[in-house]
Amino acid sequence: MGGRKCKMRHFRVCLPFYRRRPYSGLSGPGIAIPDSVEMNAAWRQDKLREFCKEKGIYVAAWSPLGANGALWGSLAVMESPILKDIATNTGNTIAQVALRWIIEQGAIPIVRSFNKERMKQNLKIFDWKLSESDLEKIKEIPQFRAFGGERFVADHGPYKTIDQLWD
Ligand SMILES: NC(=O)c1ccc[n+]([C@@H]2O[C@H](COP(=O)([O-])OP(=O)(O)OC[C@H]3O[C@@H](n4cnc5c(N)ncnc54)[C@H](OP(=O)(O)O)[C@@H]3O)[C@@H](O)[C@H]2O)c1
Numbered sequence: 408m409g410g411r412k413c414k415m416r417h418f419r420v421c422l423p424f425y426r427r428r429p430y431s432g433l434s435g436p437g438i439a440i441p442d443s444v445e446m447n448a449a450w451r452q453d454k455l456r457e458f459c460k461e462k463g464i465y466v467a468a469w470s471p472l473g474a475n476g477a478l479w480g481s482l483a484v485m486e487s488p489i490l491k492d493i494a495t496n497t498g499n500t501i502a503q504v505a506l507r508w509i510i511e512q513g514a515i516p517i518v519r520s521f522n523k524e525r526m527k528q529n530l531k532i533f534d535w536k537l538s539e540s541d542l543e544k545i546k547e548i549p550q551f552r553a554f555g556g557e558r559f560v561a562d563h564g565p566y567k568t569i570d571q572l573w574d
Pocket of ligand 1: 500
């Protein structure tokens with residue numbers, strides 16, 4: 408469940424069909440979801456994540472680094488001055504800070520790299536923590552949905568405006 412157009416309305420419809428089961432490696436009961444949503448420090452998905460937390464649904468985050476290089480991608484994450492400062496102060500890279508922030512939110516980052524060194528780097532996020540003040544700074548990052556979904560909006564379709572699509 409989930410994906411580009413996933414919204415709370417869809418979760419409410421599908422929830423009764425999901426079986427609660429523990430997710431290995433993560434604490435507490437949860438519902439396995441075979442898909443994911445756009446989520447990163449520059450598109451936090453606060454509302455959806457709050458809903459998922461209430462319902463015991465784990466969120467998987469695609470484009471955790473902002474998908475630089477993809478059609479919908481941007482540099483909102485990888486060139487964030489806030490993430491850059493935190494990276495410098497903690498001796499990590501921006502990518503590591505961005506990925507660590509996701510796991511600290513209880514979500515599962517689905518990061519992509521074709522570069523062996525960056526793959527290794529992206530895994531070094533499990534033995535350190537962001538400080539409370541860093542987490543507060545990350546909340547100040549301007550929010551920007553990279554995947555707009557305009558192609559799903561049409562006068563003759565179920566979603567006539569962007570707001571309807573993402574509601
Ligand atoms: N379900 C859906 O609708 C959906 C939508 C979008 C994406 N996805 C999936 O989500 C995964 C995430 O991919 P994504 O492309 O959206 O976004 P992403 O992981 O946010 O960004 C990938 C980009 O970041 C670069 N990168 C990776 N690690 C890095 C590092 N440590 N330092 C600097 N740059 C780094 C990669 O370049 P290099 O390869 O050169 O390292 C690539 O250009 C993919 O597997 C994708 O298929 C699913």
